[in-house]
Amino acid sequence: MSVPKLRIVCGNPKCRSPLLVQNPHKLKEAKCPACGFLNPIPEEEAPTQIQNRLPTELGWLIIKDEQTATQTFVLMMGANTIGRQSNLSPSTHMIITNDEFMSRPHCTLTVRIGILGTIEYLLQDGAARDDGRWKFSTNGTYLNGQEQRLSEFDCLYLSDGDIIQIGVTKLVLKTLQLSQSIQKAYRQVEDMDYGRTVIGFKTP
Structure with missing residues (x-):
């Protein structure tokens, strides 16, 4: 064992x-x-009594990018994988895009209940494969325009408004606590300026 x-x-x-x-x-x-x-x-599992009281939608990822059309993805409890649309290697949330620098899947955003009973959002590069092994993205995952990509050891706590870049595409996290509804989340993202784009990748 x-x-x-x-x-x-x-x-x-x-x-x-x-x-x-x-x-x-x-x-x-x-x-x-x-x-x-x-x-x-960090706690690995959410207390069942708290989880049962939560709504189905626990947050949203909304594309805010100069090159890619706006798309909105609903975050659920547990591991949400995000990546380029693919029938062979599907993600939980598949982005319709021509971004050739985005992997399929690319990153994982885990939603869970923390030790204080609050909803937590954690970001990792890559995703678990069908055989249980972890596969990292080709070009890395970036947060808030920082040049340093997430390492294989990084599991970062996110906050409302954080900008995730996969490939050259950027998504904004909107949390249930601060946005309350998908309509309000969408309006808030529309009012945001475009975030900085990290560039310089290789084709997967």
Whole structure:
């Protein structure tokens, strides 16, 4: 029987060392050996009693991009995979696009209930394959126009209005807490300026 492990990145902004945590289900915190920062261990599953009270739609991803037509995707509890439309390698949310730098699927946005009972949104590059192995995207996943792509260890907490770039296409996260409805979320994104686009990729 394999020992449960969790990959995280140290939350100390001056450190950011990758950590491999053994038996994370037995811990509340993981001490970084490089800097000593105590990293909280996230909850893996939402409490059933809270989850049963939630609406079906827990947030939205809305394309806000100069090149791609606006499309809206409803986020559900659990792992939401996002990528280029494909019948052979389908994602939970498939983008109709000519973006040749976007993988199929490209990234995973997990929605869950945190330890305080609030809805959490976590972003990772890549997605789980049918055989259970994780496959990373060819060109990486970027957040809020930052040049540094998400590493294989990154699992980032997102906030309302964060801009995710996959390929050269950008999507805005709108959360249930701040937008309440898909109509309001769409209007809020329409009023936003276009985010910075990271460029310089290779064709998958």
